[in-house]
Amino acid sequence: MKNPARLQTLAMPLALIGICIFFALRESAFIGPRNLTQLLVEFSITGTLALGMFMILLTGQIDLSVGSGVGLIGGLAAVLATQQAWPAPLALVAGTLVAVILWALMGALIVRHRIPAFIITLGGLLVFKGLFWLVIQNSTVPVTRGDQDNLYSLLTTYYLPAPAGLVLAAGVLGVLGLAGWRSRSARITHGLPVAAPGTLALRWIAAAGGTLGLVLVCNQFRGLPLPLVILAATAGGVFFLTRHTPFGRHLYAIGGNEEAAVLSGIPVPRVLITAYVLMGVAVALTGFMTTAYSGASTTTVGDLMELDAIAACVIGGTALRGGRGTVFGVLAGTLIMAALLNGMTLLAVAPEAKFIARGVVLALAVWMDVRLGGGHARA
């Protein structure tokens, strides 16, 4: 059990490095600041959605409707901001509220009426797609009027000024270091095994190197893209929720053994509906970012994103049966998916081949999940 799991944690960085080397050799622009910035934006968009999906998968549920939802919510906000001339912030808030209501509704149907999530969210996929096309009238709705900037368009066009990026990175690294050190001393106080100080320092130095390198590369282009900041905030939030709150424990417990969870007095329905509501928020954020990234809402926005999100989670070690997975795994899995898609686009791979590649990656990820103990409850 332990070895295959370790294999998986090793396989991920290796796969990522392999993919990067492959694309860099074929097209050196892949590792240029411009493309890397673009890659980071795409990573951030998929990652935000995957983090929402992560909490759903942890409980052993699934959500297939998020791709259509991304299109719908992004389109709705675009229509409100331009055709209805609402202030952009208000349009975004309204879109988020609609997403929360829709996902609360789906969650309630799944939990209270015991309809399998697979079916409800498959229905959601179709219904949201239809609503989406109704809302945008099968046309192209830009996120802003003319070439003025608004909050909506700035979501993917704003870059943090170089010094601000550096300050932010330093701050994040400081917090990470402090948290790591404090958690280590706490573990020592409680007599738990800890990593050697050297290992911890090495890990931090690696993280620091990576983060600073990232900022420096981005600064060579335009600076840190705003979506990356949104993703970082989302990841921080989801990490806190899953690791440090009863809600997070409950997600793991429900996915690990729902009957034991019920008997332990966990309010399973409430926890599941909350997970779906949070998924709705992630869908809204992703919808805004991805629509802004395209510049306008068109009928294809969000297509198949549900599969990218699920694949990212599963590649990152989240069990489809629930009960297992980490935020860092999800981020790593997303990075693999994003690098793959971005590289293929850069190499101008035919769309046909891209579909096939995505499908193969998804199947491979699930195969790994099954092979490497996705069924841990039976162990």
Add this chain to the structure above:
Amino acid sequence: MPPLVEARGLTKRFPGVTALRDVSFDLRPGEIHALCGENGAGKSTLIKLLAGIHPHGSYEGELRVAGAEARFHGVRDAETAGIAVITQELALVDGLSVAENIFLGRLPRRGARVDWLETHRRATALLADFGLDVSPEAEAGTLGIGRKQLVEIIRALDKHSRVLVLDEPTAALTEREVDVLLEHLRRLRAQGTACIYISHRLDEVFAIADRVTVLRDGASVATLPRAEATAASVIRHMVGREITDQYPRRAPASTGPVLLAVNGLHVAGPDGKTALQDISLEVRAGEVLGIGGLMGAGRTELLLHLYGVWGTRTAGSVQLRDNAYPNPDPRESIARGLVLATEDRRRHGLVLGESVGFNLSLPSLRRFTRAAGRIDQAAEHAENQRMFHALRVKAPGLEARTAGLSGGNQQKVVLGKALMTAPKVVMLDEPTRGIDVGAKLEIYELINRLTCDGLAVLLVSSELPELMGLSDRIVMLAGGRVGGVFERREFSQEALLAAAMSRANAGM
């Protein structure tokens, strides 16, 4: 004529338990032979041996069928030898027709396709033979349990079975269905089919059996011809165990107020049928109330219902610490100080993929939650650590995965989980099942400590000596009703067992 089935010196060991020791048993042609024994006496193990589920080589001793040694390596071998086992969990496919079920796996064929005409013709003939007024095209799922059982018997007989093994066939039948079944068995006996009949209902056993074999603690203690088999003699053979001081009950000097009182409780199960009838009991602070009964008497269902996860209350009331508790729910139960440690710890008790610490604090996370919903992990850890040591859980530490622990240590984690909620009334369902003697003793000690601390304990156990050794009072359940209530001075295995078997007298 040699016996149809003969067992000589059968011994079957499981890790840590000897389920059968030197069992001898024989079944003559055209005989109905009843097997009696308490829960865990070895009846199921013996049947599994006969059915080929425990294959040849996994046991010691000899099994002979029609004079020749039988070496079953699987269920198919037993079927070939003519032994058909019909268990309580019927093996019919509900979505298929009666005819398809009868010929499941061997549907008559014409070439590559199923010969449906032949299937229905033969099924009709078999059903008519049996006097069973059922269409062969009816979906099996639409039949009642009694008729399903008869369909299974028809299927077994059509496979040329000479030996029918019926495990608790009447547990779910109505009086009328029982009569029909027994009538069919008598007819089959007259035609030469032999039958091993297992039932807790002694009146039924005496009505049909030619001989009765009693198992106790895995050994065959007596085989009585019908003339000698009386309720008193069978029960005497079923118990007859010494109670030693391995159950160190130390009741506190005085008991406190009534913490849980149940009055005239009627509960309908998920299938809508009445499962518990007119249950009344009470337990005081510092007391252990034992709840006994045979398999299916409703012990576990009672605990699950009180806790709030099973059945619908149709009448009666529950008072928990002087407050009415009409709509139980696990979360609410825990908040009110009522907690349950479940029987099947792997299925219901633990999140096996997670650590000991994760499981221990799972029901009590609210206690450790601080501002912004953050869990105070230091406080949680300290409390987990305290419980871990108090229960002497043998594991590498709080971070060890529960899947890797032994049964006794898993059980301790389940108990620890319950105790961490700071309960007032603790319900323990088979707390010592499947764990070793040392761990058992620790759990007995723990129960004593709980009552000394003023807690009330409801203890369900299948082992009468354990129940008698640990309880201050015992309620015996029989068929979902109270079969008898006993004070400590009235405890005797005979009396308790007679109360547990009083179901037939209660007129269900």
